[in-house]
């Protein structure tokens with residue numbers, strides 16, 4: 623999907639024209655993957671106008687990811703939350719995908735360089751359903767990748783670093799080459815990890831299962847949202863290491879992510895889920911989208927109005 627240009631990019635505290643948000647070829651992050659980022663959404667809500675969803679949690683995760691790689695961020699959580707609201711408003715967007723990116727810039731070569739200034743950019747642009755409107759409604763067909771996710775103790779899967787998306791690229795490209803909508807990665811031990819850009823949930827006998835942080839997942843903010851909403855709906859959520867074959871005997875499966883939102887899975891490796899009417903997934907989907915149409919009360923303060 624081509625990027626839809628907007629007017630401004632927020633860079634290190636200033637709004638600059640979209641076309642001027644360029645960087646040098648010797649940027650550290652381009653060579654060594656020393657960038658961390660976020661993917662957030664702003665929704666045009668029915669009752670509170672345009673709002674950034676879970677702004678604080680995304681900004682906090684960005685700062686955490688940057689800390690692990692010693693990428694300096696010279697802004698507070700509050701300043702960055704404001705910047706995320708500003709970039710949506712300044713670009714006249716009613717709904718948007720927001721992409722903050724902090725990376726080591728130009729100045730020195732070598733992976734452990736200390737004398738490289740960091741750059742913090744925030745872009746915002748329109749972006750529809752990541753796995754398609756049809757996928758959102760009818761479910762997507764996915765396949766387990768031959769590529770494993772990075773093992774614990776290699777590079778940290780639990781922070782949102784640019785380099786981690788080399789794994790996502792391999793997993794997703796392989797699946798797409800084979801005609802599937804998305805690829806699923808197994809952890810180093812063969813248990814379920816996550817989709818290339820989504821967390822996984824499996825419904826079986828009325829209970830909802832999801833892999834834990836130690837299964838090489840990014841602990842998604844949508845995942846957390848779903849855990850809270852499912853609890854409110856009275857479902858038991860079990861976080862545990864999950865064997866691959868559970869996917870093949872699942873009543874329902876769904877994937878979550880800022881881009882993918884709550885997308886049902888129709889089949890895994892061409893084996894169809896037991897209940898293609900997705901009864902529990904639909905309840906979770908409705909509760910999730912209800913936050914934006916006002917049907918789910920936002921008792922957690924997850925909506926941050928940009929106005």
Ligand code: PMP
Pocket residue numbers: 661790816817818819820821839840841842843844845878879880881
């Ligand atoms: N796992 C990976 C690898 C991802 O890229 C994403 C998307 N950021 C997720 C899970 C879901 O995270 P979130 O719900 O915070 O967007």
